[in-house]
Amino acid sequence: MMKRLGISLLLLTAALYAVSPGMLAAKQKKVFVNKDMHIIAQPDKYGVYAKLTYEKEYIDAKVYNSRDMLVYKLRLKEISEDTIVYDGLQEHYFFGELNETYRYVDNQVVEHISFRDGKPIFREPVAVGDTVWFLQGYIVYPSEANVYGVITAYDEHAGAYSVSLYNKSKGELIENKRFANFAYGVSYAEQKRVLGSITSANDGVNRLPDKLPVFPGAQTGLYKFLSENVQYPYKAQQLGMQGKVLVSFVVDKDGSVTEVTVVKPVHKLFNDEAVRLIRKMPNWESGMKDGSPIRCRYLLPVNFSLH
Secondary structure: OHHHHHHHHHHHHHHHHHHHHHHHOOEEEEEEEOOOOOEEOOOOOOOOEEEEEEOOOOEEEEEEOOOOOEEEEEEEEEEOOOOEEEOEEEEEEEOOEEEEEEEEEOOEEEEEEEEEOOEEEEEEOOOOOOEEEEEOOEEOOHHHOOEEEEEEEEEOOOOEEEEEEEEOOOOOEEEEEEEOOOOOOOOOOOOOOOOOOOOOOOOOOOOOOOEOOEOOOHHHHHHHHHHHHOOOOHHHHHOOOOEEEEEEEEEOOOOOEEEEEEEEOOOHHHHHHHHHHHHOOOOOEOEEEOOEEEOEEEEEEEEEOOO
16 A cells, blocks of 8 residues: 555656646747837847746746846836736846835835835825934935934825925924925925925034135145045946935034935945045035034035946
8 A cells, every 4th residue: 555655656746746847837939128118129329138038927027228237127017019917026236236116006106115235215196193203304224314304294186295394403393394296316496396395404513604614725636636536336336327426424523524424325335435535535624503613514426436
């Protein structure tokens, strides 16, 4: 009996092995796509292509640029020359680093998450009760913020959020404002649809000094320091990457540079180099208010260009 059972199991295993590859393997295809993710017969000037895996109820697509770097991971219901229907989680990459995710239901975005250095930093749509953290008007991690906003209500008719803005260090209410939207990587002062403005938080950093901080050698000295000390990340150079990182920092009473934070990132390679560069700065001549040195916050763009 045991011998017969062993033979039966062996035959069953052999039969499964014989049919499984054909039954389980999903159909795969490589296609060229345009900027709108429609299939095209020949590659365009961008050379973007997709590897499609056809499952029973959906299509998984991995999209690559002409350098064979992953750009998107998409879940689709349909893709052709004329149509593309998204459904499920879509991942967007910037030179190999996760940059954004979109969640679709029947071609409608229901959730958008922005990432910085591979970590989630902001989710849309925001909801009543959510807290959004700001530095210089830019969305940042809570540990980097000096102001936070609590969303207290949403006016569906006006399409506007009521937001209570607080000073992070003291928890004091600054003011109540209405915002039409929030966007990661864009200061709310720059957003055309933002309703209202914000007054500066009293966090010990003066934004209206009598005399601004001055770098040794003034602007000429600052540009010279940046150009002589910046180290273009080798990997970014090899991949042809470029970008501009906006950095916030405080010039303290003694002229030292502190609280260095990226408020408008590009890619971790550039973000890290910009922070290293700013932290390497020598002491500034401090800002002044009523004849006394004060702490001042400064915004500085660090540009990485191959041209």
